[in-house]
Amino acid sequence: MIKFLKNIVLFSLILFFCTSLINLFQKKYNPDPEHFRQQYAEITNKENFHEGIIIGASHATHSIRPSILDKSGIKFHNFALNGANPEFYYHWYNRTVSKSKVKPTHCIFAINYFMFDSSWLWRRIEQDSEYLTFSVFWKDFFTEKRFNKKDLIINRFPFLKYRGRIKESLRLKKGDNRYLISEYDRGYISLQIPYEDDNFKPILKHKIDPVQVTFFTSLLKKLQSENIKVIFVMTPEYGIDINEYEKMESLKIISSLSNELKIPIVNFNTELKSSINTNIKFYSDWGHLNTLGSKVFSEKLAKEIKILTNQ
């Protein structure tokens, strides 16, 4: 029996060693864009204090360049993540920023008409457990009841997270070449997709998930209670008629919250509609600006932020 158990232990150790090697390999080479890790690393680095944070989904990740926004007089970090919804940010804020002694003074909340649609915006905290610091992960795992423990574990280890994508790891490349890592700028990442007709057909159909509206409202109130000035920014989109925005129920909800909580809206698709909205060379697809577009837009946004913050 002892011989059997010894061999089981020895075999398990060898297996564990091989698994650890594969885990390291898949951490280095996997299909997820590298900027997720960088965004998390920067936001959790206490030496790297930012006066402002940018939150929202991918349309903000690929549009707002913090270094250009410095011209507004405020130093920002872009923490907008692909597919992130208000529920995601509500939990994220409460777990990290809210607990920090020094808090940012400003928050750009990149709004959109689809921001309350959970099938459009699907990101959950658990799926980013790979990027959390050990202490945050540990805390989430043992104390946060609302998180799915199995998902937290699976997403923590690349060996488990990318099980179904081993073929992509075997290409010995990290990430996705649509994201230009050389353009990375304090959370901003450039999205550069070659032109395709289908990418320029906007999808206007969306749903409103009341849970997301509740999280959105709660988060805004929380931010305000902690003296963080919130600014709603709607990044430019291509090919949508201005009248369409007026019909959208989700934008009406945002507008009424803006009135109620006195949050300014900087809307680059209606009031501030400009040549950016009609020039296809600024876009990767109808909802995402490309490298050039993000530069032009960030300059414009910096001016607007400067005006708003100086008021």
Place this chain on the structure above:
Amino acid sequence: MLFNSIDFAIFLPIVFLLYWFVTNRSLKLQNLLIVIASYFFYGWWDWRFLSLILFSTIVDYLIGFILTKEENQTKRKLLLWVSILVNLGFLGFFKYYNFFLDNFISAFSFFGKEINANSLHIILPVGISFYTFQTLSYTIDVYRKKLEPTKDFIAFSAFVSFFPQLVAGPIERATNLLPQFYKKRSFNYSKAVDGMRQILWGLFKKIVIADNCAKYADIIFDNSADYSGSTLVLGAIFFTFQIYGDFSGYSDIAIGTSRLFGFDLKQNFAFPYFSRDIAEFWRRWHISLSTWFRDYLYIPLGGSRGSTWLKIRNTFIIFIVSGFWHGANWTFIIWGALNAIYFLPLLLTKNNRKNLNTIAEGSFLPSLKEFFFMFLTFSLTVFAWIFFRAENIDHASQYISKIFSQSLFVLPSISQGLSSSLNTIILVFVFVVIEWIGRGGQFALSKIDLYLKRPVKWSFYIILIFIIYYMGNFDENVFIYFQF
């Protein structure tokens, strides 16, 4: 609890350690632990049906006990029938009630009489076909005085509910398994290692081969009208490997697990797809069920003795009953009958016991003749599986008529979710090669010790584990034979 679940991965080591380190001083305690673990294992699925197992155990234990004292032949026969009626009564109610009711109604409506009767929503208790047959074997053997009845209720309960083979076999004979519960069991290193190896191979068969083949077999069978004849052939082949990987994988895990606890279960599959005729196939496929039917049905009916007519009758009875055992659907009955038709020419020409040895024994490759007969037998088996997998007779006939159309001669259309099936085809090919190499043993890896040194062997196991991990389908698919 499924063998391919995290729950079982936690359950097994706990029971193993308790068995060998806590209860190892007393045989009674070890048997009691097996009963408790088995009831826990079964109750994890649905605890309500534990009462059925317990009831069946008590009835057969008592009948066996009374049979020893009873010398009056009429009373002995009566006791045997009580056991048969109780066990088959449960099976009949849970498995066949709706089938008979629906067919009864259809038959009457055919003759113009309408009957109002409602089908019941009956949940089929997992494994009922297996443990029912196992307990029946006990009573029949005691009745035939081939086996001394047990006085040890715990040992008998452990025999009925032994968790490795409780829900999907192998259907063990009381003469083989029950005496093992009376003997002191000591840990046997090579048996345990062999058991671990068989569990690993069983998991590979289930998670990699069966569950990947299932994805494509399901797509093709569920949308058979949209596919070409050649793709339907591919679908039938996928199902052929799905059912083999699924069921023989389960048996491997069951046998391997039993070996960890010091028990020897009978081999249930002996590389059936390498058979050279249908008789050989049935000696190698689901051996525990085939031999059960042979000993308790076919031989009492007269077997292959008697007139030609009797031989034909007995062959049809045993195959049709075997088909019906699999499920309450006409498709299973046709599948059984089809196998009887395959088998009869061999029986009538006295060629049914021609291929008793292993194919290509002593050489690596089969001869052309062997290959031809193996291919022919495999093709007949694939054809019969179509009935087994089809939803109903109409579906099966549409499927087959589409196969025998002009579209049989076009390339299989690998689209609509089938694009990644090429990976599965490669895996099945590798699997067949490994099974071929190991065809002389109890399972494909059983003789690996003879030709590989430890570092190579362990490397092979690690690669196999990573193949299971990366190529396996982890949707916790239940084993097909759970429904039987």
